[in-house]
Amino acid sequence: MTGGSDGAAARGGGGTPPAEGAGAPDSGGGPGGGPPPGRADTDLVALSGAGVVHRARTGGLFRRDSVHALTGADLAVASGETVGVVGESGCGKSTLAKVLVGVERPTSGTVTFLGRDLWAMAPAERRSLVGARTGMVFQDPSTALNRRLTVRRILRDPLDVHGRGGSEQRERRVRELMALVGLPKVLAESLPGQLSGGQRQRVAIARALALEPSLVVADEPTSALDVSVRAQILNLLLDLKERLGLALVFVSHDIRTVRRMSDRVITMYLGRIVEEAPAAEVADRARHPYTRALFSATPGLLAPIDPIPLAGPVPSATHPPSGCPFRTRCWRADHSCAAAMPDVGDAGRGHRFRCHHPVGADESIHDLVLQATAPKERS
Numbered sequence: 001m002t003g004g005s006d007g008a009a010a011r012g013g014g015g016t017p018p019a020e021g022a023g024a025p026d027s028g029g030g031p032g033g034g035p036p037p038g039r040a041d042t043d044l045v046a047l048s049g050a051g052v053v054h055r056a057r058t059g060g061l062f063r064r065d066s067v068h069a070l071t072g073a074d075l076a077v078a079s080g081e082t083v084g085v086v087g088e089s090g091c092g093k094s095t096l097a098k099v100l101v102g103v104e105r106p107t108s109g110t111v112t113f114l115g116r117d118l119w120a121m122a123p124a125e126r127r128s129l130v131g132a133r134t135g136m137v138f139q140d141p142s143t144a145l146n147r148r149l150t151v152r153r154i155l156r157d158p159l160d161v162h163g164r165g166g167s168e169q170r171e172r173r174v175r176e177l178m179a180l181v182g183l184p185k186v187l188a189e190s191l192p193g194q195l196s197g198g199q200r201q202r203v204a205i206a207r208a209l210a211l212e213p214s215l216v217v218a219d220e221p222t223s224a225l226d227v228s229v230r231a232q233i234l235n236l237l238l239d240l241k242e243r244l245g246l247a248l249v250f251v252s253h254d255i256r257t258v259r260r261m262s263d264r265v266i267t268m269y270l271g272r273i274v275e276e277a278p279a280a281e282v283a284d285r286a287r288h289p290y291t292r293a294l295f296s297a298t299p300g301l302l303a304p305i306d307p308i309p310l311a312g313p314v315p316s317a318t319h320p321p322s323g324c325p326f327r328t329r330c331w332r333a334d335h336s337c338a339a340a341m342p343d344v345g346d347a348g349r350g351h352r353f354r355c356h357h358p359v360g361a362d363e364s365i366h367d368l369v370l371q372a373t374a375p376k377e378r379s
């Protein structure tokens, strides 16, 4: 959630990764400024100042611009916890998810997996470690599964690739996996195209669990499914997480579900983590105005209110604003917000945020709606 310079320093980790992105260099620790005291030992994966810049064609044949998909992300995920990630489309949720499981290499900062710098390892070692200890579940199981392989082959494949056990043990593991995710045995020789959407997602989850990972990242795992099976898949994920002691990173547009599933909720805006809060606090005690606005727009979560209106569209990730990325839409923004990315504020209990004008404990959601709808007097 912080800029390039703060993560390592806040962790007491020494070196300062290069500053990046628009605006002044960041300072201070992150909601990623490091895990709370005593948590580092249980960290499975930690990002320090992680940024991802894509080169994208943005106009004309030869015009390529840099897209800041992720900027200065600091985040630690501990064993057995569920971390939810929320934010509007294009804010970098999927990029963060891919960086956590080593699918995407950050262009700056570091990814530490089980205490080791993932991208300093030899490629074969990294693939082996990440392949065995992490699993990823994608949005659309129709495209994530090889449509020419049977369920049995799909589930056996990671066991074959990583040389787990002999042939009989692998077949037994396939049966175990199917039972674990509630797939009837008779479907073992079925192709993905012969399954329902929910069954396909169960196969994808079983595949992610094949090698007994410690961390599973689920990126919008239910948004391509019928409403009727979404709850079943979410309950399955929660049940497996408890039974297997997994850490789960859960990315979704569905804020109510994220809050229900997670221990901690990360709010992202324009490639940055702007707040990290315990799930129990995030809806009505968030300190960042953007998190408040996001939750106020979620029907049925808070007492009936009009959503906090946000000015204008999300700025381009190609040309992010200087200072705080949210300032162009924030009703509380002033000149200080344009000058520098805010330092990290710490509300205790692992609740951290980056805002020059955080929401106070004495400000109700109704106050915020009134502020945001009042005529502006910008300084």
Ligand SMILES: Nc1ncnc2c1ncn2[C@@H]1O[C@H](COP(=O)(O)OP(=O)(O)OP(=O)(O)O)[C@@H](O)[C@H]1O
Pocket (backbone or CB within 6 Å): 054, 055, 056, 067, 068, 069, 070, 087, 088, 089, 090, 091, 092, 093, 094, 095, 096, 317
């Ligand atoms: N390969 C790529 N090339 C160029 N730009 C990219 C690439 N991947 C992502 N981006 C851009 O990076 C930003 C973050 O993308 P990302 O997919 O991580 O966001 P997201 O929050 O997951 O979005 P959504 O909720 O719509 O899936 C977006 O502006 C996106 O267009």
